[in-house]
Amino acid sequence: MFEVLPHLAPDPILGLSAAYREDTNPNKIDLGVGVYKDEQGNTPILSSVAKAQKMLLETETSKTYITPQGNQGFIDGMLSLLLGKSSPVLLSDRVAAVQAPGGCGALRILSELLVRCNDNAKVWVSDPTWANHIPLIGSAGLKIEKYPYFDKATASIRFDAMMETLRQVEKGDVVLLHGCCHNPTGADLTNAQWDEVLEVAKEREFLPFIDVAYLGFGEGLDEDAYGLRLLIENLPEVIVAASCSKNFGLYRERVGLAAIITEDSKTRNIAQAQIQSIARGIYSMPPSYGGALVDIILADEALNNEWVSEVNDMRERMKTLRAMLVKNLHENGSPKDFSFVNDQKGMFSFLCITPEQVREVREKHSVYFVDSSRVNIAGINQQNVETLAKALVSVL
Ligand code: PLP
Ligand code: TYF
Structure with missing residues (x-):
């Protein structure tokens, strides 16, 4: 066959x-x-990760399944890291999230969710973008369009052309943005440019889909979250795929987070059930190990400080x-x-x-x-x- x-x-x-x-x-x-x-x-292996592994080995008492959404400590820790500890959005019960098998798993789950919302939705990606965005988003059945992003001749961002295209994006379309450390170009939007992206997102009512795989590798953990936090705090709906592969060095453990910021908490509950049902249709629940390590690191002050300093290094x-x-x-x-x-x-x-x-x-x-x-x-x-x-x- x-x-x-x-x-x-x-x-x-x-x-x-x-x-x-x-x-x-x-x-x-x-x-x-x-x-x-x-x-x-x-x-x-990062030193903070090696220590967390030891702690996990000493404290883990069972290998029974984890819950469909994954490790809740991991999810809460990651949301604080991404959105900021005092984020008003976190307190508002508008965030649905699951632990995912890597940033790739998160991208795929969220793409499947978009298909369930509107199988005609177009996803606009930067030209160029990470090669894997095409199969990850396309395999879910979504149509992909490109917005201008980078000019090789001048080695700079084509911001005016990007904005011109975004001004034509239709309501209900999705715009994939790299949270920081753009892959493949390394060319990031300035904070002022993010401010303009927010304005056009409000005007056109498109849904920002933020892929953040290198938090901390640009200017710092908080600095790199500027665009992500700006959009999340000022728009009714945003979706986020985060990866722990690079900044925790956990590549092969496959750790990521898929998060959906919804307009209200009733929709949050629906979105939560939907992403869990999508995961159930593919792999049921995520692998435990990497998420457990990230949970330990983010929850322990000394380990967290050590990890931040390793990211800085x-x-x-x-x-x-x-x-x-x-x-x-x-x-x-x-x-x-x-x-x-x-x-x-x-x-x-x-x-x-x-x-x-x-x-x-x-x-x-x-x-x-x-x-x-x-x-x-x-x-x-x-x-x-x-x-x-x-x-x-x-x-x-
Ligand atoms: N998004 C981007 C832009 C990436 O470069 C990567 C690769 O590391 C990912 C997402 C997902 O990575 P992973 O599935 O290894 O967490
Ligand atoms: O772009 C990269 O090199 C990394 C790693 O299928 C990667 O994001 C490359 C290819 C792939 C998965 C991850």
């Missing part, structure tokens, strides 16, 4: 890892998949790496000015070079990153930065 199925190419991002592993060049450089790496190129290191790359490119005679990389946020940057140049640097110098020219900044270190800069300059 399966012979009827067509062959499919691998995930364009995860597929790069396989090619990198097979490359025998000792000087190969991996700037592909978005995972944080330390100076040695490892992705260690990761962010500051990535900023240093950006500066190091820009400096090395300049010192190695780059004809192109890469200083825009210093202004971009989080884990990724678009180098704004052509797909041909990306492939050439991969084939000739074993430097691996996505054809779009997206690099994982965390893959840079003191040892490889000069090799990397020379390789890039050689293909410009």
